[in-house]
Amino acid sequence: MVYVHPLFLSIIFIGLISGLFKNIIFFTSIIFIHELGHFLMARFFGWNVDKIYFYPYGGFTKFNDDLNRPKYQELIIMVSGTIFQVLYFFIIINFLTINEMELFKDYHYSILLFNLMPIYPLDGGKLLNLILNVFLSFRKGFKATIFLSYICLFVFACVLFLKNISISLSTFLVLTLLMCKLTKEYKKEKFYFNKFLLERYLNNYEFKKYKIIKGIDDMTRDYKHVVFNDSRTKTEKEVLSNYFHRK
Numbered sequence: 001m002v003y004v005h006p007l008f009l010s011i012i013f014i015g016l017i018s019g020l021f022k023n024i025i026f027f028t029s030i031i032f033i034h035e036l037g038h039f040l041m042a043r044f045f046g047w048n049v050d051k052i053y054f055y056p057y058g059g060f061t062k063f064n065d066d067l068n069r070p071k072y073q074e075l076i077i078m079v080s081g082t083i084f085q086v087l088y089f090f091i092i093i094n095f096l097t098i099n100e101m102e103l104f105k106d107y108h109y110s111i112l113l114f115n116l117m118p119i120y121p122l123d124g125g126k127l128l129n130l131i132l133n134v135f136l137s138f139r140k141g142f143k144a145t146i147f148l149s150y151i152c153l154f155v156f157a158c159v160l161f162l163k164n165i166s167i168s169l170s171t172f173l174v175l176t177l178l179m180c181k182l183t184k185e186y187k188k189e190k191f192y193f194n195k196f197l198l199e200r201y202l203n204n205y206e207f208k209k210y211k212i213i214k215g216i217d218d219m220t221r222d223y224k225h226v227v228f229n230d231s232r233t234k235t236e237k238e239v240l241s242n243y244f245h246r247k
Contacts (some may be wrong), residue, residue, distance in 0.1 A: 022100060030085060034111070036061035037084025041077045045069075049057065060121060067138070067196045068205055071130055072220055078126050085112060099151045117156065120149040120185055137218045139193050146186045153179060201240040216243055 004060040035052050038061040042049050051065035061081075089108045093101050132141035157175060194238060199214060211223040216239060219225055223237040 020195070023107075024100050025060075025113075025195060028063065030088065030107055030111055031059045033088040034081040034085040034115070035061055037082070038077055039082040040084075041080035045073045045077065047073075047077065066199050066219065067192065068199050068203070071133060074126075075130055076169070078123055081123060082112065082116070118152050119149060120145050120182060122178075133221050137213075137220045138196050139189075139217050139219075142189060142192060146189070150184055155183065182225050197240055197243065200236065201244060216240070 011125050022091040023144070039049055039052065042061070042063060042082065048064045050062045053062065058173070081175070085108070089104070093104060096104055112237065115122050116127075118124045118128040119127060120129065128148060129141060129145040135141075136144060154176070159172075191226075207222055207224040209223050211218075211220060211227060212226050213219065214227050214229050215227065219236070225239075227234045227236065227239045
């Protein structure tokens with residue numbers, strides 16, 4: 001249910017032996033509350049939560065659920081982490097001293113802003129993917145999200161370098177880990193796409209909107225499709241049946 005990355009454990013261990021107890025408490029509690037927001041809202045909508053990961057750059061809640069879930073549910077689940085974190089911030093600062101408040105603010109805003117960066121699978125990257133899914137098909141939207149995430153990560157690293165901002169070892173490890181995670185998601189693109197199609201083939205989703213498309217690459221979330229190609233019209237089920245039988 002919960003996976004803690006070794007680097008995350010290392011940061012906690014180094015902080016504890018260095019006497020930075022408040023830093024560790026603030027850092028871990030913010031991440032925990034943030035992921036708790038995702039978890040509780042996912043359970044509210046009946047989503048299956050596979051595992052909650054804790055990385056040096058923050059948390060990540062993995063769902064073992066349909067990719068064809070309504071976009072509005074995914075949006076609410078995604079923003080709930082930020083909402084819980086902000087609420088936690090305004091509650092906890094009432095019980096802190098001035099020095100503790102400044103320290104807590106630093107962690108809160110750095111985690112919040114970093115998590116909202118448009119880099120997949122951060123919340124900002126997931127929001128970018130949802131926005132692209134409004135205008136693009138599932139597959140094209142995901143590919144565009146990964147492409148833009150690489151650009152944003154590259155730009156972020158360049159800004160740190162050009163602004164002569166000192167890059168600590170922990171920052172370098174976080175950027176490297178995030179790059180590895182993004183690359184891993186990129187390599188799973190075909191798996192996600194086939195899962196998306198297989199769900200639509202096996203289940204009878206009752207989407208209210210219809211869309212005329214040319215092929216499976218144009219299939220879009222929250223839409224039922226009519227495939228028009230080579231002067232012939234086929235239902236979505238027929239096209240998917242042919243696709244998986246060829247497999």
